[in-house]
Amino acid sequence: MSAQGILASYEYLDSTVDAIENLKKAGFDEIKAYAPYPEHHIEHALGYGQSPVRVWTLVGALTGTSTAFAFTSWTSVEWPLVVGGKPIISIPAFIPIVFEMSVLFGALATVIGLFVLSKLPNVKPAVVYDPEFTAGRYGVYVEADASRLEEARKIMNAEEPIELREGAADA
């Protein structure tokens, strides 16, 4: 049986969260929520844990640290500047560069991680989407087998949505 979806737009936050919680209780797990701003109640209702973005940040920053340290040391050995009796590899003098490169690599890795994890850029056009989601409405989209669609519709309707639409949220 093919999977189909319903999208409900809600005006109120509590109706949205209740709809998500009731859908989950009824055993639907292909749920997607829309909000005009990051809403931790929705994330909580969907049961999110830690975002793996942090791994990207850490790995990126450590790559930056080691790259910068290796690079400054290697180039100093490659072209030694013997001045003032200072060591060729002067670690304290390299710290600013090592620090800046850690931040640079960490930040870029964070953004790449975000794009990979949240599937951006999202070039596939949405089949059902409400432009009010970026304004003031919340949305709940559920995907289920055609046989269970009626049940999902009932649960979503109980929370008085502004509108209900059928279709696939993304291809």
Next chain:
Amino acid sequence: MAVGTTERGALTHPDVHRLDDVNRDVLKMLTVPGKGWWALFGMCVAGVGLFLTAWFWQIYKGIGVSGLMSPVGWGVYITTFVFWVGIAHSGTLISAILFLFRAPWRQSIYRAAEAMTVFAVMTAGLFPLIHVGRVWHAYWLIPYPNSRFLWPNFKSPLVWDVFAVTTYFTVSAVFFYLGTIPDVAAARDRATGLRRKLYSVIALGWQGTDRQWHHFGKAYIFLAALATPLVLSVHSVVSWDFAMSIVPGWHATIFAPYFVAGAIFSGVAMVITLTVPLRKVFGLEAYLTVKHFDAMAKLCLFTSLIVFYAYLSEFFLAWYSGEDPERHAFWNRLFGTYWWATWTMLVCNGFVPVMLWFKRIRHSIPALFVISIFVNIGMWFERYVIVVTSLHNEYEPFAWGIYRPSIVEMSIMVGSFFWFGFWFLLFTRLLPPIAIQELKEVLPPPMRKKKSPEAAEAH
């Protein structure tokens, strides 16, 4: 479920009631601009023309058209470089540091402040290139494998600065862009025609799904956590361009914190200078309330105190050190050839902000605007004092000299303000100048049931 209305700082914006009010009020700014905007924009284009003409003239004739000559090899260009890097800092302070501290007043101003950061670093980054004269060799700054395997001296603060400023520009541009994605998506959903196409590309297909928000929130926190030490490091590194040398008046251990405080001081003043007209022109009184300006004024006052304390301790330590060159450097600042620059700095940065102790002045937008202009001027002169008065009288009296900025240098300096204004004006019309989604976060969420008893215990 429990969604308490009390947990949000709803009182920050008492006149904004509904979530989509924010879209309406902010997105209406992104319409076809009026006459006033075009007049300002035209002025900026003319100013950019002046800037480029002066720069091309210098490239054509050589660095001799500037007033730079031994012993003063660093002049208006380096002064203006430090000035613009400093301006940039408060943008990151507001967007990253105050974000981590959850300051409730930052939401309305942070987008404008962040844009200011990006454009100010962009402007600052031009000045070392202008200063070195032969700008077509600027790529030598970057460590790349050349035919002789000659590498930059990584022990030099000037090379640290290349890394600090380029990293700062990259990270702040990325941070700025990331923050705008959900807001540009909001603009996309309301726009038509060409703008809709443009915003669709910038928004990368953002829809505000739970998965997107989840990772976005975390990524934003990590970027803020990376940007916070970054912003402190950048002006520290800039200060080490001076402090690592042995020039009297430069060789001081307080330079890093002193520069960072000065940067935030000038930057907050610049945010006030920019947001006062923005608020007036776009009618944003509900978003940029007197409370916001009060908070910025307090930050300005606080950093002014640190900066003034640094001035006093510099004078004290010069006397206390017992070193003749050091004592002379500071006596020369106050009463030498450049006394006017030093006194402008002391009055604008130390005495004028004293007025901010009074609540009546902090609550008067015109007064704040005027004070912020004084601070901008004072902070430019602070860098002028540090750069020029220290260099013109170093150790040996026979090597002393006087520096007079040439008309080319002054044109480039003045032109840089128009160059900055050019980008900022474009920003106010093309991207939402107020962070839509962050404002919504502090508004009370719309609730069907007021608050149910089972909700309280659910979480």
